[in-house]
Amino acid sequence: MEEKMSGENIEEVIMMEAQITSLQAEVKVLQLQQQDNHKNMTIHFRDKCKDALSYICGKRQKGGKEEVLSKLKEEVEELEEDLQRQSQMNGISLNSCTIKTLQSSDNQLVQELSVSGHCSELVFQVEFQLSEVKEGQRSERTISSLNVVMDANDLQNFSSFLSEVEERKDLLLFFRTLRAYSDRCDDRCRTFQHFQDKYPSVVSLPGGSRSEVMTLNHPELPGCVLVVNWSVEVSREGGVAPKIDLLTKIPETALQMFPSQAVGGAAESFQSLLRILGPEATMESMIRAISLSQDT
Amino acid sequence: MQGASTKGVLSQLGLLEVQARSRRAQPQQQPQQQQQQQQSHVKELKVKVEQLILQRDQLRAEIQAHQNLQKLRMSLDKPCEEDEEMDDDSEDSQILRLMARQTQLRDLLHAHHLVGGYDIVKTSQGKGVCVSLATAYEGTYLETYKLEIDLKPTLRISRHNIPPFIPLNSIAEQSHMQTDIKAFLNTLSQHLNAFSSRKQQFKLVKELFHKSVEVLESNVLCSKLVLMVTVPRENTSVLCKLDYMDHTRCLPTRVSFECEDEELPDSPQWKKNCSLLMETPVHKALLTMKEMENIA
Incomplete structure (x- = not known):
């Protein structure tokens, strides 16, 4: 047993x-x-x-x-509000941020981040590695291998700046410049839109209000067109400046018949007006000049 | 642990064997006590098994929750892709969804911080906001400056840790802080980043060339740098003066040389050096000059 x-x-x-x-x-x-x-x-x-x-x-x-649900909801709402505040203040909306940890130890953390979003109408995606090294109380954060992707349409103005920014790994500069560029583009869009609304018979925006081109032409003179080309240029260093030019499309015969300074030297006069009056007033006076001829 | 338990089996078997043998030799030896011992051991083992099963189930549940979260999170990050195949009837799906959104919001806020966002926070009294201005140079994050701004009745900077030689008030005035706080912050951020960049460059010059290049003069705003370099073959000294008059930039606006050999600054080689110093950060320009053996 x-x-x-x-x-x-x-x-x-x-x-x-x-x-x-x-x-x-x-x-x-x-x-x-x-x-x-x-x-x-x-x-x-x-x-x-x-x-x-x-x-x-x-x-x-x-x-x-x-209780768990309501606490969580409360926190998510707070965070949503916070995010909205940051987006509004920074002028940048972020849609997604994915973080992958490549290396993690007591005093070093290496992560790979991919952040995408938009600044007004400009869409971007940035990828970079972030390493954080702790030395005693201090910790140093460094960005390496920065890669910026933008829409092909915007690349024209940005290309030389982007290569500089990627080489310098200057994430902050990229976003400062992007914001400044976007603000200048918004200014242009507002101005173009304003003139088209005010002078619909003379002003047309063949590429839409966000494009660089505004054309002025008198309805009874279809052959004579003035083209305002307003581009926003970005320097290698990240400086943003508008560049406004006037191009004239006037038939040869008309130029031969009226070899006046007003027509032939329009582009130069436009530049000196720009310096004195600034872009809005200059364009307004140009449009007025063209519109007035309608009455006389 | 595993090793210990295998040993446990063997030692237990060994023990039982010894006991059985001794029982055969001395059949009178308290069989009841032995049985009790065995039973309590069985009990212990049972408890251990139960604990382990609990631990395993807990881990499984956590991993499962994690995977569900990950899936949800991915569908949040890439909303265009097919909807998540989570079973909606799961009573925890609402909690999981909130958790996924919470982690996403946290990451997005973190990203705002990394790209140089203003990290705007309402101050405790609710009267104003606290704004952070991050600075970085070539991928390394440097100081972050903070501003506390009262919003009512008018915008007013109440506290800040911006160095006194940064002309905060005139920047506020020139950029129309009252009407356009974003423009003000943008300009201020430009000033601070340019200052930090120049400071970092000067520091790198001292670190990288402490033997060959002598820093004779610099100021707190880092808008002036006077260096003494040596031309290797002739063994003559050249004084390099760099002026950074545009305080929003980290490149000099004027570079000049002084040397006993008065013709040297006008030589093609030094003209090249001059444009190099104008276009590249000073520590990099010096490095190139050294590689070309223009300086010792």
């Missing part, structure tokens, strides 16, 4: 020991997987999110679902 009993016990013990071994192995694998997850995905669980996670994972004792 006793002998039999111990025999059973031995079997049970062996079985359980084996079960423990296999469970321990399983837990170890799961722990590694969890560590990997935390590394690859920057879902940092903090505060309310941590509570919510432990709720989901079965520890449902704390105040129940309603």
Whole structure:
């Protein structure tokens, strides 16, 4: 009887020991997987999110679902508000940010980030590596291998600046310049739109209000066209400046018949007016000049 | 752990064997006590198995939640791709969705910070806002300056840690801070970044060329730099004066040389050096000049 009993016990013990071994192995694998997850995905669980996670994972004792939900909702709302404030103030809207941790130790963290968004009508995507090295109390953050992607339409003005920015890894400069460029483009768009609304018979915007070109032409003189070409130039250093030129399309015969300064030297006169009056007033006076001829 | 438990099985078996043998030799030895011992051991093992199962299930649940979050997060980052295949009837899906949005919002806010956003925060009294201005040079983040601005009745800078030699008030006036706070912050940020960049360049000159280039003079605003360099073959000294009159830029506006050999500054080689210093950050220009053996 006793002998039999111990025999059973031995079997049970062996079985359980084996079960423990296999469970321990399983837990170890799961722990590694969890560590990997935390590394690859920057879902940092903090505060309310941590509570919510432990709720989901079965520890449902704390105040129940309603409390977890309402706390989480409150936090998300606060963050939404904060994000809106930043976007509005920075003039930049970010749509997505993905972070991948490449290396993580006590005093060094290397991450790969991809951020995309838009600044007014300009769409961008930037990718860069960010390393943070801690030395005592100080920590130094450095950006390496910056890569900027922009819409092909905007690249024309940006190309030399972009290569400079990528070489200098100057993320902050890129965004300062992008914002300034976008603001100048918005100014132009507003001005063009204003003139088209005010003088619809003379002003036309063949490429839409966001394009660089505004054409002026008298309805009874279809052959004579004045073209205002307003581009926004970006220097290698990141300086943003508008460049406005006037081009005239006047038939040869008309020029031969009226070799006056007013027509032939229009482009130069336009430039000196620009210097004196600024772009809006100059364009206004040009448009007036063309419109007035309608009445006389 | 695994090793220990294998050992556990063996030692347990060994123990049982010894006990069985001794029982056979001395059949009178308290069989009851032995049985109790065995039973309590079985109990211990059972508890351990239960604990391990609990731990495993917890880990599994966490990993599952993590994977669901990751999926949700990806569908948030790339909304155009096919909708997530999460089972909507899962009672935790609402919590998971909020959690995913929460992590996304946190990452987006982090990205705003990294791209040089103003990190605008309402001050504790609610009267105004606190604004951060980040500076960086060639990928390295430098000082962050802070401004506290009262919003009512008029915009007023109440506190800040911007160095006194940055003309904060005149920048505020010139950029019409009262009506256009964004323009003001943009200009101020330009000034601060240019200052930090010049400071960093001067620091690099001292670090990289402490043996060959002597810094004779510089000022706190880093708008002036006087260097002494040596021409290797002739062994003559040249005084390089760099003026940074445009305080929004980190490149000099004027470069001049002084030397005993009065013809040297006009030589083609030094004319080249002059334009190099005008167009490239000073520490890089010096490096090139050294490589070309123009300076020692």
